[in-house]
Amino acid sequence: MSISFNKQAQTFKLCAKNTVYMMKIVDEGYLAHLYFGKNIPDDDLTYLLRLDENPFTPATNNRERGSFMDNLTFEYPCFGLGDYRESCINILDADGMSTVDFRYASHKIYSGKPKLSGLPATFANNGEAETIEILMLDKHTGLEATLIYTAFENLDVITRSVTFKNTGSRGVNLTKALSACVHFDHPDFDMITLNGSWARERHIERARLHHGKQSIDSIKGESSHQNNPFVALVSPNTDEDMGDAYGFNLVYSGNFFAQTEVTQHKRTRFVMGINHKDFNWLLEAGEEFVAPEVVMVYSDEGMGKMSRTFHDLYREHLVRGEYKDKRRPILINNWEATYFNFDTDKLIDIAKEASKLGIEMLVMDDGWFGHRDSDNSSLGDWFVYESKIKGGLKYLVDEVNKLGMKFGIWFEPEMISPDSELYKAHPDWAIQIKGRELTQSRQQYVLDYSRKEVRDHIYSMMKKILDSANIEYIKWDMNRQLTEVGSTTLPANRQRELWHRYVLGVYDIMERLQVDYPHILLENCSGGGARFDPGMLYYSPQIWTSDDTDAIERLKIQHGTSMCYPCSAMGAHVSDCPNHTVGRNTPFKTRGHVAMVGTFGYELDVTKIPQEDRDYIPYQIQEFNKYNSLVRTGDHYRIGNTFENIEWDAWMFVAKDKSEALFEFVQVLMRPNYTSRRLKLKGLDPNAYYYEESKPDIKLSGEALMSAGINVPTLWGDYQSAILHFIKA
Ligand code: GLA
Numbered sequence: 121m122s123i124s125f126n127k128q129a130q131t132f133k134l135c136a137k138n139t140v141y142m143m144k145i146v147d148e149g150y151l152a153h154l155y156f157g158k159n160i161p162d163d164d165l166t167y168l169l170r171l172d173e174n175p176f177t178p179a180t181n182n183r184e185r186g187s188f189m190d191n192l193t194f195e196y197p198c199f200g201l202g203d204y205r206e207s208c209i210n211i212l213d214a215d216g217m218s219t220v221d222f223r224y225a226s227h228k229i230y231s232g233k234p235k236l237s238g239l240p241a242t243f244a245n246n247g248e249a250e251t252i253e254i255l256m257l258d259k260h261t262g263l264e265a266t267l268i269y270t271a272f273e274n275l276d277v278i279t280r281s282v283t284f285k286n287t288g289s290r291g292v293n294l295t296k297a298l299s300a301c302v303h304f305d306h307p308d309f310d311m312i313t314l315n316g317s318w319a320r321e322r323h324i325e326r327a328r329l330h331h332g333k334q335s336i337d338s339i340k341g342e343s344s345h346q347n348n349p350f351v352a353l354v355s356p357n358t359d360e361d362m363g364d365a366y367g368f369n370l371v372y373s374g375n376f377f378a379q380t381e382v383t384q385h386k387r388t389r390f391v392m393g394i395n396h397k398d399f400n401w402l403l404e405a406g407e408e409f410v411a412p413e414v415v416m417v418y419s420d421e422g423m424g425k426m427s428r429t430f431h432d433l434y435r436e437h438l439v440r441g442e443y444k445d446k447r448r449p450i451l452i453n454n455w456e457a458t459y460f461n462f463d464t465d466k467l468i469d470i471a472k473e474a475s476k477l478g479i480e481m482l483v484m485d486d487g488w489f490g491h492r493d494s495d496n497s498s499l500g501d502w503f504v505y506e507s508k509i510k511g512g513l514k515y516l517v518d519e520v521n522k523l524g525m526k527f528g529i530w531f532e533p534e535m536i537s538p539d540s541e542l543y544k545a546h547p548d549w550a551i552q553i554k555g556r557e558l559t560q561s562r563q564q565y566v567l568d569y570s571r572k573e574v575r576d577h578i579y580s581m582m583k584k585i586l587d588s589a590n591i592e593y594i595k596w597d598m599n600r601q602l603t604e605v606g607s608t609t610l611p612a613n614r615q616r617e618l619w620h621r622y623v624l625g626v627y628d629i630m631e632r633l634q635v636d637y638p639h640i641l642l643e644n645c646s647g648g649g650a651r652f653d654p655g656m657l658y659y660s661p662q663i664w665t666s667d668d669t670d671a672i673e674r675l676k677i678q679h680g681t682s683m684c685y686p687c688s689a690m691g692a693h694v695s696d697c698p699n700h701t702v703g704r705n706t707p708f709k710t711r712g713h714v715a716m717v718g719t720f721g722y723e724l725d726v727t728k729i730p731q732e733d734r735d736y737i738p739y740q741i742q743e744f745n746k747y748n749s750l751v752r753t754g755d756h757y758r759i760g761n762t763f764e765n766i767e768w769d770a771w772m773f774v775a776k777d778k779s780e781a782l783f784e785f786v787q788v789l790m791r792p793n794y795t796s797r798r799l800k801l802k803g804l805d806p807n808a809y810y811y812e813e814s815k816p817d818i819k820l821s822g823e824a825l826m827s828a829g830i831n832v833p834t835l836w837g838d839y840q841s842a843i844l845h846f847i848k849a
Contacts, residue, residue, distance in 0.1 A: 122271045123229045123250045129164035132227075132252060134278055136271040139418040141278050143195055143254075144169065149223030151254060151267070153193040153303045156278075156366070158420050168305070169193065191385060193303035196256060196267055196282065198222055199296075205389050206333065206381050208282075208298040210396065213261050214290035222256035222265055233270045236281055238624050240371050240658030241413045242437045248273055262288025263403070272437070276429050281413040286403040293613075294401040298377065298393030299370065300414040307331075307382040310356055312423070314348035314680050319668035319701050321345050321649035322680035324763050328356065329388060335379035337395050341566070341602030341619060342373060342646055343653040349376040350684050353390065358422055360758055361802070365419045365426040368392050369684050371438075372412040373655035374623035375399070398605070400616035415654065423683070424802070428755050431686035435753075438654055439661045439689070441634060443641050447748050448662060448719045449526055450478070450741060451593070455485035456669065456695050457725035460493050464510045468519050473726045475523040477737040481593060482520050483528035483721075488513075490540060496563040499535040500542030502581035517589035528593025528641070529585070533578050534626060535564045535599065549574050551618070553606040561600035568607050569625030570618055579629050586637060594633070596660070598646040623655075630659035643691055643719075652681060662689050662719045669695035669723055671706045671714040672788060672839060675762045675769045678717055687773075688752040692718025694740070696729055708733045710841040712740040713784055717751065717771070720744050747782050747845075750775055754782075757802040762788065770832070774803035778822075781810070783844040787835045796831040805848070813845040 122135040131154065134141040142154035142165055154165045169192070189202030199207040200219025211220045229252045233244040254267045264285045271278050280300040286292050309329045313336050314322035327334070336351065338344040349370035355363045368390065370376050375395035382388055392414050401409050415433065419426035435444075452474045454462055462484075471482045488509055490498025498505075504513045517527040536543050536550050538560070543550070550565035552558050558565060567574055585591070607618050633642060642660035644651055648667030656663055663685075666677045674692065681690055692715040697705045715721070726734065750773045760769035767789045774781040781804060804810060804822035811819045812830075825846070835842060 122273060123252045123269075124163060125227065125229070126163045129166055131164050131166065132254075133163045134252065134269055134271040135159065136278050137274055137276045138420075139276040139278065141269070141271070145224045146171065146192070150192060151195040151224055151256065153195050153301075156302060156416070157364070157418060195301060196222060196265060197301055197389075205383055206379055206391050207296065208301050208391055208393070209265070209294070210296035211261070211263065212293040212295055214292070218295075219260075220258050220263065221260065222258050225255040225257040225264075227252060227254045233279075234268065236410050236413060238627060239410055239412050240438075240627060240655045241281065242279055242371065242415060242433060244270065244272060244437055248437075261290075261292050262286060263292050272433070275433055276418050277433050278416045279413050280416065282411040284403060284409040284411070286405055286407055289405050291402055291404045294403060294409060295399065296396035297399075297401065297409060297411050298391050298396070299411045300368070300392050300416070302366075302368075302390045302416070304353070304388040304390070307386050307388050308356060309353040309380070309388060310358070311380055312352040312354060312683070314350050314683060316345055316680075318345050318647055318650070319666060320673070321652065321666050321677055322348055322683075323676055324680045324683065329380055329382050331382045333379055333381045335377065337377045337397070338375050339395055339397050341375065341605070341622060342598060342651050343376060343655070344601075345647065345650040349378065349392075349653055351378045351380070351390070351392070352423065352426065352683065353380065353388070354423060360424040361422045363422050365423050367417040367419070367426045367430060367684060369415045369430065369654055370412060371415060371654040371658070372623070373626065373651050373653050375619050394620060398616060399619060401620065402613055402617070412655070424757055427683055427758075430684040431756060434654060434657055435686050435688060438657050440658065441661060442638055443661045445753075447752065448641060449480040449593070450744065451481040451483050451528060451721035452479045452726060453483040453485055453595075453693065453721060453723045456700055456723040460487040460495075462487065463508045464516050467516060469727050470725065471520045471523050471525055473734075474722070475525050477726065477734065478741040479525070479722060479726075479737070481526035481528055483530065483593060483595060484516075485530045485595065486532070486597070488529070490537075497537045497539035499532055499537040499564050500540045500567070500578070502531065502533075502578070502585055504585070513585065514589040517591065521590055526592040527590060528595065529591050530595045530597060531582060532597040532599060533582060533629060534567055534569060536567050537564050548608040551602060551605060551622070552608065553604045554608065556604055559603040561603070564600055566600060566602050566622075568609070568618075568622070569629075570607055570621035571609055571625075575625050575629055579632060583636070586640070592639065593641045593643065595643045595645055595664070596630070598651060600647075627655070627659070634659060645691070649677070649681070652685060657685070657689055662691050664691035665718060668701045669693055670699035670702045670704050671711045671786075672704060673702060674714050675786060675788070678714070679758060679761065679763070679769070679771075682756060682758065687717050687756055688719070690718035691721075692716075693721045693723035695722075696724040704839075706839040707841070708736050709740075710786060710839050712743065713841040713843060714786065716744050716747065717784070720748070743843075747773070750780065750782050755803055759799060759802060767791065768797065770799055772802055778803070778805040778808065779848045781846045783846065784841065785832050785843070786839070786841045788839065790834070790836070790838050790840070794834050796833045798829045799832050800827065800829040801825040801846070804846070809849040810846040811849055813847055819849045
């Protein structure tokens with residue numbers, strides 16, 4: 121049994137593979153955190169709470185309450201009672217009061233994992249996970265919080281979420297409703313976050329905790345380029361292969377908040393959930409609210425194992441649909457090839473050449489609808505731009521299909537251009553504050569997805585397009601953040617709900633797409649990688665990682681992204697040089713090796729690139745095909761780290777049964793008069809013997825390859841790459 125309750129000690133024990141999470145109901149009915157870490161046999165660790173130590177007085181219910189409250193490791197900390205650390209919940213009740221006091225009421229344990237209404241979440245069948253729901257009640261208002269925890273049987277994963285219900289007779293405003301809080305008994309952690317900007321997403325930052333609060337968040341309406349909803353807390357000596365690492369990832373695609381706080385007693389409180397900035401949710405009597413899921417991963421073998429656990433969880437228990445376990449078609453996208461300057465003939469030219477080289481799908485990017493010749497018009501007018509797509513969409517798709525290729529299409533369904541028929545007909549459909557000037561970004565506004573009629577209308581336009589031709593892929597883009605956040609239909613006391621209602625609206629349409637078009641492969645995108653989050657992975661098995669397609673910039677971006685997201689989800693393309701974002705020239709081969717880490721495709725005008733690059737494509741595709749199943753399903757090991765060492769990078773994919781491994785190496789900077797580099801492999805079977813495919817006569821033990829290493833030859837020039845394929849003898 122993986123979740124148990126010790127009635128006498130009033131402790132809960134959640135066991136997930138080799139990880140244990142423990143809590144206790146203390147005498148007053150508060151739920152306190154006891155332990156999160158390596159598996160231990162005990163089920164009562166009450167001593168860890170130090171309930172009999174100063175500053176408390178020992179007798180039950182005779183504690184010095186203020187200090188008790190400010191020290192207890194509340195599982196779901198409330199506000200207004202003397203716990204002055206960051207709370208998980210704040211309310212404004214019908215009397216204008218903000219105090220809330222949750223006490224244990226009951227619990228139930230069951231097999232499997234519940235769905236979260238309207239929200240993405242990891243899933244598990246009976247037998248794969250166990251769940252406990254702990255009901256907490258604030259008697260004064262009648263507000264209930266159900267804390268939901270799931271422990272996975274075969275993964276070091278505990279997930280958490282919270283549902284609220286107002287069982288009182290008067291309304292309660294939730295002004296903050298985070299999803300999780302975890303306590304650690306010391307402050308000796310480094311906090312790892314994924315930060316960046318457009319074209320520079322998810323760069324890793326690592327900093328020691330100190331007294332006070334360190335947080336990351338988004339208030340942009342999306343998870344954002346700048347901060348990703350991921351935090352790892354690792355021991356100061358933790359590296360890729362050893363040491364404690366705790367990873368937290370919010371399964372949500374809107375405003376988020378994550379914070380560590382080192383308290384007066386040198387302990388750490390970590391909280392995560394929907395950003396409470398500008399958040400308010402009115403719960404009338406009888407109403408419910410669901411807070412999104414936090415995935416918590418524990419690793420006692422460094423960051424590498426933490427990442428691999430996330431990868432396994434997301435590949436098996438988050439990504440859905442036909443492409444969950446399938447190789448994705450090799451695509452060619454016309455964005456960097458043509459930008460807005462294309463028509464049917466140009467696309468067919470590209471497709472003709474691409475099909476000869478082995479490329480399997482043409483994706484028509486931005487510019488095929490309304491009268492869109494630049495980014496200043498037509499979003500919302502999801503009908504074909506006939507003078508560009510001459511002969512209509514069906515003709516184009518049929519022609520592409522005749523070449524033996526699939527066809528994919530770009531949409532930006534959440535947006536509306538001021539210059540569009542949609543805006544002329546429905547100016548009130550944009551998110552706005554009546555009477556205020558609206559901020560434009562990329563010359564567009566955001567649609568009010570909290571409104572069903574808006575969503576229905578956009579979806580019916582999309583459906584018309586999707587039903588008009590054989591479309592097998594959608595790139596769903598989202599190219600601006602939210603401003604002047606107001607709805608023309610919500611009442612004043614519900615306006616602050618719009619941030620979250622917007623995200624729920626986006627999820628609603630993505631879910632409808634999943635159900636109505638199960639065969640369509642959905643790739644998410646947001647100005648590159650501004651919505652690379654687990655929420656999106658629930659609806660789309662792949663996400664465009666970054667608008668930066670430069671192979672060398674991608675080393676950092678893909679390394680950072682792999683902290684918690686599987687390589688099988690990373691949209692990665694070979695593009696033309698000089699690179700459109702950084703102007704760098706890299707070898708075509710290296711561009712392929714770096715793109716092979718992800719879903720793989722091309723983003724260039726194949727009719728215009730140098731002949732030698734074109735000639736290389738069939739070989740590159742062969743290489744991709746050879747290794748893709750290993751990349752998609754294997755274990756990922758980071759060996760290099762270009763954040764710390766700019767000279768080279770390396771990584772590996774090892775088959776689950778350890779029968780083969782792919783080693784990839786990029787020499788970023790050539791250094792003269794160097795001998796080869798000695799690098800140690802990872803993840804192999806130490807007792808098995810392996811040979812490198814090109815040298816079948818030389819067999820070395822996995823132990824030698826991992827402990828003594830291999831000699832990686834110095835390559836001629838900057839930005840060169842090499843791959844080595846190791847096979848079990
Ligand atoms: C965003 C995407 C690009 C491309 C453009 C089109 O920037 O990230 O890949 O689709 O929009 O406008």
